[in-house]
Amino acid sequence: MFGTTDITTRQRDIADLVQSDGFASVEELARRFGVTTQTIRRDLTRLCRRGVLRRTHGGVEPPAQSGNLHYARRQILNLAAKRAIAEAVAEEVADGAALAFSIGTTPEIVMQALVRHRNLRIFTNNLHVAFAASQCASFEVTIAGGRLRHGDSDILGEDTRRFFSSYKVDIGIFGVAGVDADGTLLDFHEAEVAARQAILANCRQAFLVLDASKFGRPAHVRGGNITDVAAVVCDRPPPETLARRLSRAGTRVILRAGTS
Template sequence: MGAGLPADDRARAIIDLVRGQGYQTIEALAAQFGKTTQTIRRDVNLLCDRGLLRRKHGGVELPPEDENLAYPARQVLNIEAKRRIAELVARNVPDNATLFFGIGTTPEQCALALSDHPGLRVMTNNLNVAMALTRNPSCEITIAGGRLRNLDRDVVAAEARDFFSRFSVDIGIYGVGAVAEDGTLLDFGLDEVEMRRSLAQHCRQRFLVLDHSKFGRDATVRGGHITEATAVFTDRPVPPAIAGQLKEAGIRLVVWSDDATHTASSNGRG
């Protein structure tokens, strides 16, 4: 299986194989894909450098779930799901809106999807979002000052924590590291949680954007609950317990539908 696959397709297939079956040796991957060990080693070295896999004893495995992936790895992970979520969000943001954007790759995709919305005013601590929106000539962008996390290209240090409190906007768009089974929001650092909670406190609507992989994932820092959002945007149906919590709290749940032009939405506030 896999002989003759283009390199990009082979890389995705390697990730899927490791995700499904766990640790794989270089020799086993070479036999699986009909390639030399040198070719497979180049493939997995690139995947490891991007944070998608981790080297281990002559082979590769997935990175630990309680460690966040490097930003370049997260940018390509579940990318189609994130683009679908972004399309849903873009449909729900009116022209001339004022917006907060938080950190993460899904908010970045939302910014890209809003690049043709006229008259937006945006405040963000995410430089990837800011750069994505510079292609929108009518968008006014204000960014947080402070110490930059170089690889993530965001500002979450203490000196930036009062940034969002200076404004009051229509909609805040933010992601999260993980969602526990009880609906608790989880992140990988205290600074990330503090910035997200500050953002949520100073906007009239709160759009939580997250793909299906975030449900049940491990992260270390607790901060907030999924029912504190105004609307939750995702690419697949959420776990039944989460869906029940959102329905009981009257939170709008917007889920991508594969018929491309429709979304499934709960009857909540919005």
């Protein structure tokens, strides 16, 4: 399985740069990173083989997108920001807490940041989260049953909604595909929204974890508003209009900038 540990920092930064700019040439990347074009070509070969980038005339670009990005690609994009967000959330979690985790790469990285905690109770439909939590002997891990969704390694559907509705947890942790200009939370599938809403309804406080690339990112299934949560944890401030909405709603904004 492709993860966050089998690529270099430079390769991760290349992926972020191309995702942001839409295209980069081999020569431009070599100049930017101070390495030879041969080194850059090896980096690009590795990233292209994993579907993170694709070659085009004179350089590389993001793969054609239909729906959400592949999980392996999302695991490395904006990774520094996601790790910073995860550390900020970990500081909010007490030993012995009960937590519900939804799908997505940022919740997975939050779980990885909690390994120094003790006696956490984890409830999730995200097998990446469950695996990370299972490495901690003092954690109690409960997972939803049902059909596994390939690629994302998560479980969705009515049984998952009932699963989260069976528990009352201290903290719910979830991400979204995008946040519209009016604060509407967006995802790509109705079942993703249903699972997230079930966590929100059955936690004492909800943490929305997202890097700033999610603001304005389009997706077509609506589900709740950014002001519904207790805290938004992000690497950069939300757009001004959303910041005012959050302030009026009394929603905390926890900022933690990522560093490469």
